[in-house]
Amino acid sequence: MTDVNTLGEFGLIEHLTHNFPITQPSTLKGVGDDAAVIDNGAFCTVVSTDMLVEGIHFDLAYTPLKHLGYKSVVVNLSDICAMNAVPRQITVSIAISSKYSVEALDDLYAGIRAACDAYGVDLVGGDTTSSPRGMVISITAIGQGERTRLAYRSGARPGDLICITGDLGGAYLGLQLLEREKRIWAEHPDVQPNLEDQKYIVGRFLKPEVRLDMVDAFRQNNLVPTAMIDISDGLASELFHICKQSGTGALLEESGVPIHPEAQLMALQFKLDPITCALNGGEDYELLFTIDPKDTDKVRFLPDIYIAGEILDVADGIKLNTKGGNLHPLQAQGWKHF
């Protein structure tokens, strides 16, 4: 009997799905990217799905249900944007134990609704059922993309520039803060947490946003990233995905990785290295993408895009150039839920 932990999450998916053939002419991309791609003529249908489990992916001790609903949608829309496609529809399935009231579910769906409104997507289906314990949320997002503008993980080439939208590590530090306050509250229920000075990082964790604005900006500037992935498990892990699927190496510049001042300060309070939080902390839902160097001017003047390195030959490995000028092989730890 083999413990699933021996394979890890990505290994398990690969193990379970590697011998499923693709037989439909309309299946342009199956398992292995942010989303599947289905050919419908000029436009492709892009599909992605995620499952969130209480006690594994979310802790209702510090996650308001409305935020949970919002974030559950964002997580999925982010995968559609990571294909350079526009999200259009979602389905939402939930399993809930008897401890949840209708009012609690109304809060959850108010958050789902807010995300639908914010990003212009329709809720078109789903399932509700009971669960012996806790809550499970499964969302499938469906988007539309022009076939020639889709950005896969596999398209990076040596010489391409590595770009990042927004700042990283904030969601991870927000989570550390919430976990600390939860422990304090468990020991001293009379002490109220004060999160006022950390609104930014707490917000990054509880209410992340989708970089749909970037997909729009790419279209307006006639730019197609050579490869793209959303940063859900941490920058290092995502860069490894791009390099593995593109058959390349990479050089990441520490000085190019954007970190918010509030995240910097909180990392120091927790005695953590800020760059480690940015590399291995997850759930920021920014985009990591690569561009052909001839497109440099197209991104240079776009707000909130940071150039943070270069794609190398596979033989060069995947390295971090620190601010101190040292070259380290990069480790991809990511977030492990198993």
Add this chain to the structure above:
Amino acid sequence: MTDVNTLGEFGLIEHLTHNFPITQPSTLKGVGDDAAVIDNGAFCTVVSTDMLVEGIHFDLAYTPLKHLGYKSVVVNLSDICAMNAVPRQITVSIAISSKYSVEALDDLYAGIRAACDAYGVDLVGGDTTSSPRGMVISITAIGQGERTRLAYRSGARPGDLICITGDLGGAYLGLQLLEREKRIWAEHPDVQPNLEDQKYIVGRFLKPEVRLDMVDAFRQNNLVPTAMIDISDGLASELFHICKQSGTGALLEESGVPIHPEAQLMALQFKLDPITCALNGGEDYELLFTIDPKDTDKVRFLPDIYIAGEILDVADGIKLNTKGGNLHPLQAQGWKHF
């Protein structure tokens, strides 16, 4: 605080989703049918999703994991067929506790694979994650249908004929048998169950099939049902859905409802009325559809289709004409998982 049980499953879905607007021009049909419909020009993308929870929808005491995988796919493909569309792709997400080994998941995915092979669909994505307890399976099926050939629940008109594919009640009686053997086994672990004489009904429950052959037959015979739904919750409940959404009544003929001889016998053993099992037992995954009477000849010579009544005006209500010639108002109990 409102207990979710006060709303019921359908009431809860309606309650949670009724104020979500449809804003995308491509969303032809949202919540409320077997599947959502997305416009992609000549062809529509049809999407349906279902969540199965251990201890609620399946009991691993008598459900082999391979069968569970197969059935999980069938349940979803059946919804696509119920739109008169052809299933093409699925995504599969699972949450599993640490009690499951890789070999157990291999069995589950072997069943998923067998269903993909049987019905020619591609597995194109999904998610695997851990769960604090038990297993949750969430599958989304994606199909393709010609816009003018899709069959919604809302299209039945007075005078239309009510048709049923295959026989009903078998899956419910198979489940009753398996539950009885489980109880016997719990009390007398040395007694081996003998299910040899009940292979048909046990198979109906453990390994249902999708009536994709009917979708093909409809196309070959240039027939478009005026309304269609798959029979997952029991014939009565499904007929109520069609009548409610079409704004009609119906007269169902008991003599027209097909019941397999093995199901007949087992119902009598359990001191149940066979027609009650057919009306209120679920999980047969046959199709209930209505046709314009001018199309009667098109279905009359198709195998495995039974004409079982007529759509009436809404004022006439929904009635059952028993074999004894009595008219009863029909009750829709369906299967309750809450």
